[in-house]
Amino acid sequence: MTARPSPHHFVPDLSFVFAQSLSGLTAAMFLFLIASGLSLIFGVLRVLNFAHGTFYMLGAYAAYQIVQWLGTGPVSFWLSALGAALGVALLGGIVERLLFQRLYGKEELYQLLFTYALVLILGDAAKLIWGTQQKSLSRPPGLSGAVTMLGATIPYYNLFIILLGPAIALGFWFALQRTRAGRLIRAAALDRETLGALGVNVNALYTGVFVLGSFLGGLGGALITPMRAIVPGMDTDVIVEAFVVVVIGGLGSFWGTFLGALIYGQVLSFGILFFPRFSIFSIFALMAAVLIVRPWGLLGRPLR
Amino acid sequence: MTRLLTLLVAALLALPAAAEAQKPIKVGMPIPLSGPAALFGEPASKGAQMYVDELNAKGGVLGRKIELIIRDSKADANEAVRVSRELILKENVDFLVGTLTSAEGPAVSVVAKENKIVFIAPIPKTDQLTAADKLHPYVFRVAATTTIEGRSAAEIVSKWPVTKVATIAFDYAYGQDVTKAFVDYIKKIKPSVEIVDQQWPKLGEQDYNPFINAMMAKKPEAIVSSIWGGFFVTFSKQAKALGMFDAIKFNFIGLGEAGSPETTKSMGADYPVGIWGNSYDAFYWDESSPAHRDYTARISKYLKDEYPSSWAIQGYIGMQFLAEAIKKANSADSEKVSKALLGLTVDTPAGKLTIREKDHQANRGQLYGKTLKEAKYPFAIMKPVTYVDPTKFMD
Numbered sequence: 172m173t174a175r176p177s178p179h180h181f182v183p184d185l186s187f188v189f190a191q192s193l194s195g196l197t198a199a200m201f202l203f204l205i206a207s208g209l210s211l212i213f214g215v216l217r218v219l220n221f222a223h224g225t226f227y228m229l230g231a232y233a234a235y236q237i238v239q240w241l242g243t244g245p246v247s248f249w250l251s252a253l254g255a256a257l258g259v260a261l262l263g264g265i266v267e268r269l270l271f272q273r274l275y276g277k278e279e280l281y282q283l284l285f286t287y288a289l290v291l292i293l294g295d296a297a298k299l300i301w302g303t304q305q306k307s308l309s310r311p312p313g314l315s316g317a318v319t320m321l322g323a324t325i326p327y328y329n330l331f332i333i334l335l336g337p338a339i340a341l342g343f344w345f346a347l348q349r350t351r352a353g354r355l356i357r358a359a360a361l362d363r364e365t366l367g368a369l370g371v372n373v374n375a376l377y378t379g380v381f382v383l384g385s386f387l388g389g390l391g392g393a394l395i396t397p398m399r400a401i402v403p404g405m406d407t408d409v410i411v412e413a414f415v416v417v418v419i420g421g422l423g424s425f426w427g428t429f430l431g432a433l434i435y436g437q438v439l440s441f442g443i444l445f446f447p448r449f450s451i452f453s454i455f456a457l458m459a460a461v462l463i464v465r466p467w468g469l470l471g472r473p474l475r
Numbered sequence: 476m477t478r479l480l481t482l483l484v485a486a487l488l489a490l491p492a493a494a495e496a497q498k499p500i501k502v503g504m505p506i507p508l509s510g511p512a513a514l515f516g517e518p519a520s521k522g523a524q525m526y527v528d529e530l531n532a533k534g535g536v537l538g539r540k541i542e543l544i545i546r547d548s549k550a551d552a553n554e555a556v557r558v559s560r561e562l563i564l565k566e567n568v569d570f571l572v573g574t575l576t577s578a579e580g581p582a583v584s585v586v587a588k589e590n591k592i593v594f595i596a597p598i599p600k601t602d603q604l605t606a607a608d609k610l611h612p613y614v615f616r617v618a619a620t621t622t623i624e625g626r627s628a629a630e631i632v633s634k635w636p637v638t639k640v641a642t643i644a645f646d647y648a649y650g651q652d653v654t655k656a657f658v659d660y661i662k663k664i665k666p667s668v669e670i671v672d673q674q675w676p677k678l679g680e681q682d683y684n685p686f687i688n689a690m691m692a693k694k695p696e697a698i699v700s701s702i703w704g705g706f707f708v709t710f711s712k713q714a715k716a717l718g719m720f721d722a723i724k725f726n727f728i729g730l731g732e733a734g735s736p737e738t739t740k741s742m743g744a745d746y747p748v749g750i751w752g753n754s755y756d757a758f759y760w761d762e763s764s765p766a767h768r769d770y771t772a773r774i775s776k777y778l779k780d781e782y783p784s785s786w787a788i789q790g791y792i793g794m795q796f797l798a799e800a801i802k803k804a805n806s807a808d809s810e811k812v813s814k815a816l817l818g819l820t821v822d823t824p825a826g827k828l829t830i831r832e833k834d835h836q837a838n839r840g841q842l843y844g845k846t847l848k849e850a851k852y853p854f855a856i857m858k859p860v861t862y863v864d865p866t867k868f869m870d
Contacts, residue, residue, distance in 0.1 A: 187692040194684035294509075303513035305705040305741045310716070317718060323688075326716035398716075399681055400708035400741070404510035408681055440685040448646055448675045 186322030191440045197329040199436030200336025201395060206413040206420075206428050207343070208387030214423030215360045215380045218271065218282050222289035224410030225297075226263060226385050230255045230392025231401045232297055235306045248311035248397075256390035263385025267378050275377070290406065298403050306401035328397055335394075339387075340429050347425065356380060360423065415454060419461050421471020430469055499535075499542040500807045502527075502797065503562030504573040504790075505555045505583060511679070511705045512550035514737065515786040516575050518778065519598060520545045522787030523572060525777045526794040536798050537805065543794075544568060548579055555579035559586045569807050570594070572793045577601035577621075577649040584614045593800075593809045593816070597793035598786075600624060601648040602656075605834045612813050615830055617792050617837040619865060621649060624753070624841065625656025626868040628699055628728050631751060631843060632657075633665040637726050640668055641695035643686060643702060643710075646675035653701045653730055660868075671695050679706065683713045691722060698723055703731025707738055711747050725749035734846060735785040739855040746855045748848050753841045756785035756825070759856050760842065770824035782852075792823045796830065796837070826862070831869075840865040 209223045233255035234248075241247040266289070274282050309315070314327040347353035358366050359376055367373045391409075399405070412435070417423075420431025435454060442453035467473045504523060507516035527543045535541055544566050548555035555574055562568045563586070571587055571594040574580045580599030587594030588611040596604060596616045600623075603609055605616055632640065642657065644650030654673070661668050672693040674686040683702075690698065698719070702710040707729055714720060720727060727750040732738065734752020736759070758771050770791070775783045796819065801807055804815035820829040828837045844857025 184692070187688060190688045191685055194682075194688055197684065198682045298509070298513075303508075303517050304737060305511075305514055305708050307708050307712070307742050307745060309743075309745050317716060324718040328716065329684075398709070398713055400705040400712075402511045402705040403513060405681075408679060412681075439682070440688075443674070443685050443689055447673075451677050 184322075189321045190323035190325070191444075192437065193323070193325055193329065193333065195436035195438075195440030196333050196433075197436070198439060199432040199434075200332050201391060201398075202412055202416050202435055203336050203429055203432035204339065204394070205388055205391035205409060206416040206432060207339070207425070208384035208391070209410075209413050210417045210420070210423055210425065210428040211387070212381060212384040213417070214425075215356055216271075216275070216377055218274070219279075219286070219422075220384070221283065221286040221410060222266075222293065223384070223388050223413065224406035224408075225290050225293045226259050226388035227392035227395075227409050228401075228403075228406035229262065229293065229297060230259045230389030231396050231399075231405065232301050232306070232392075233258050233389070234393035234396050235301075235308055235401055238308055243309070245312050248308070252390065252393035255393040256386050259389025259392070260382045260386035263388075264378055264382040267381035271381065272374065272377070290410075294403065294406060301401075303403055308396040308401070310397040332394065336429075336432075340425075343425065352376075352379070415458050418468060419458055421465075421468025424468060424470040424472070427468055427470030497539070499540040500537075500570075500801065501542050501544060501566060501568040502570045502572055502794070503559065503566060503568035504543060504545045505548040505558045505562065505571065505579070506545065506573045506790075507550035507575050507579075508545070508547040510550050512575055514704055515598065515732075516548075516550070518784035518786040519575070519790035520573075521778060521784075521790065522774065523597075523790030523794045525774060525787070526791045526798070529773075530794075530798055536801050537807070539807070541794075541798065548574060550576050550579065552576075552578040552582040556582050556586055559583045563590050563592060568592070570797055570809065570812070572597065572790075572797055574599055577604070577652075578647065580604045580616075581609060581648075584609065584611070587611075587613045591809055593797070593813050595793045595797055595816075597789040599649075601652050603648060603652070605836050607834075610835060613809060615796070615813075615816050615835045615837075617796055617828065617830070617839055618789060619755075619839050619841050620836060620869075621652035622656045623839075623865040623868050624701075624730055625653045625658075626660040627753070627840065627843060627863045627865065628653075628730055629657050629661035629664060630863075632697060632699060632728060633661055633668070635697055635726050637696035638667050638669055639671045639694065639696045640699060641672040641674070641690045641693060641697075642670065642699045643674040643676070643683075643690060644700070645678040645680070645702065645706075647678045649703075649731075650675070650678070650701050654699070657699055657730075676702075681709060683710045684717065687714050687717050687719050691717070691719060696723060697726035697728075699728050699730070700733070701730040703733070704738070705741075707731065707733045708742055711742070712745060715745065715747050720747045720750065727751065729753070732785065732841075734842070734844060734857045736782055736854070736856070737784055737786075739846065740782060740853075743854055746846065748846050748855045751843065751845050752857060753843045754785045754857065755841055756788040757842055757857065757860055758783050758785075759852070760860050762860075764824075764826065766822065767824045767826075788824060792821075792825065792828070792839075795823055796821055796828075836869065838864070838866050838869065 234251045237251035237254045317326045416431040420427030527541045531540045546558040575598045577599045580596045644654045729752045735754035800812045800815040804811035817832045840863045844860040846855040
């Protein structure tokens with residue numbers, strides 16, 4: 172190509188750096204929302220749920236569907252997002268109760284094959300219901316504008332996502348540390364047998380965790396609709412990204428996922444300045460580096 | 476006795492020939508039916524099927540019916556090659572019409588060359604498909620090319636009161652080729668234009684915010700994008716939120732069919748109305764030929780869609796060229812049909828199109844226009860919509 176201007180001509184100013192870091196932060200908080208569900212399920216159930224991306228996609232489609240039913244009122248988007256997340260959580264519960272429970276303790280290959288089969292089946296089901304045409308939802312009425320900060324245009328919706336991420340992280344942390352259910356979940360992640368021997372209904376606990384993880388995946392999908400097209404195949408893109416995030420942060424580590432998402436977002440945002448045509452390269456290089464130095468991720472702990 | 480024997484022998488000899496005439500001509504279609512590209516692959520396959528159904532209802536071609544066998548290529552070059560081989564070896568297809576992405580087209584072209592089977596590509600645009608070093612007797616294209624599309628865009632942008640232009644395209648064959656065609660041509664016809672920035676997200680990127688910020692930091696006055704299909708929906712939603720279209724006063728042209736009815740329809744009120752786009756077809760193209768309006772009415776009925784897809788026409792035209800070539804060759808033999816396709820002119824719903832002898836490329840252009848909103852439709856349309864004849868851009 173003849174006309175590529177040299178990147179050296181351009182000295183990034185403050186407003187650009189600010190805009191770019193907020194872009195990275197928005198992407199990070201979306202990814203955290205999705206990856207936290209994946210990480211939570213892995214941390215407790217020791218199952219890498221490849222269908223988590225599909226739950227995200229179903230959340231997006233369900234939100235679209237509910238908006239079609241409710242019309243475009245001031246709260247219809249929020250009701251739809253909540254309804255979609257609850258619907259996906261319910262589906263997660265059914266899948267866990269009827270199918271997943273047969274797989275615990277089996278070889279990991281079976282679990283992998285099973286979750287992959289779920290990806291294909293649910294993906295085709297979505298195509299049967301909603302077709303192959305792309306769908307799209309508008310930003311909710313209150314958050315459709317943007318604010319100018321330090322010379323950069325920041326959409327309100329992005330700010331909402333940036334605030335939502337830490338809110339969910341703190342809420343979770345509090346629930347895990349301070350509630351009985353949280354203590355049980357942490358205990359189950361460490362030693363399932365002992366917990367069962369102590370009379371705790373581990374099966375119900377597992378279902379609960381799976382429902383919660385699916386809820387987060389579905390919520391992520393519903394909340395991304397104002398930013399992305401709803402299309403078949405959106406599940407496979409996001410599962411790879413979420414997977415990279417939890418690998419960097421440490422599988423099963425809650426704050427690790429948060430940190431992994433933050434790093435992912437910023438590396439992607441600023442990576443394009445240094446490697447304009449290889450932005451995705453920087454993130455995978457980082458993942459490889461983390462895997463070499465700390466195979467269990469930045470904040471993870473080595474598996475027994 | 477001798478005469479009786481002769482008759483008997485003649486009758487026996489005629490039997491297989493008669494059976495041969497009754498056998499359908501098999502056409503294989505590898506095309507994406509799953510993933511984001513199914514949005515185009517599925518209607519394109521329906522357009523081809525409608526042509527075949529209509530032709531068979533009239534008795535087929537050379538007295539034989541056409542049987543269309545459609546397979547999902549998953550928008551993946553390896554998968555497209557695999558299903559094409561399967562169609563040839565297992566289904567014994569006589570011809571291939573299909574593929575969608577600029578990765579699939581050249582890959583299947585190699586299969587066609589190996590098996591000496593005519594292959595007509597209705598959608599892939601990359602110049603490499605019919606470039607001199609890749610061309611062989613069996614590959615033909617009825618889609619526009621990246622040269623045609625890039626130069627058409629350059630001609631439109633050259634008339635805008637802007638000099639600082641930025642580009643954004645996916646970093647693979649189609650994106651690179653169309654951007655290069657645009658840049659080279661606009662520098663030729665309007666030397667005052669300066670390309671201030673070029674962004675290359677990966678194919679299928681979901682988060683365009685960093686790319687848009689980086690582009691806007693260079694203060695362009697116009698932007699040329701070839702982010703296509705469903706990806707354009709994602710891109711333009713994020714661009715709109717960041718105020719990109721306002722900042723460049725809607726001096727934006729979306730190649731890769733960003734003006735197609737299915738894209739504007741899916742975005743509704745979120746579509747950045749006022750930008751330029753392109754499309755292979757538009758059901759609202761009222762000034763078109765009677766043949767096109769008739770086609771529109773038929774495809775609308777066939778797809779049971781009041782606002783039918785703009786991609787069906789490409790499958791339709793691909794099949795139409797094949798059937799006309801079989802008729803001209805008076806044979807379903809690929810050797811003869813490939814010769815018949817050279818210089819063949821067909822009256823398609825998109826007008827008279829001719830496949831050039833030198834590069835096996837049809838003079839297929841696209842519709843271009845500035846988008847606006849009309850009360851008649853619940854989504855943006857291109858108006859006035861103009862068919863840009865590509866003949867002058869092809870060399």
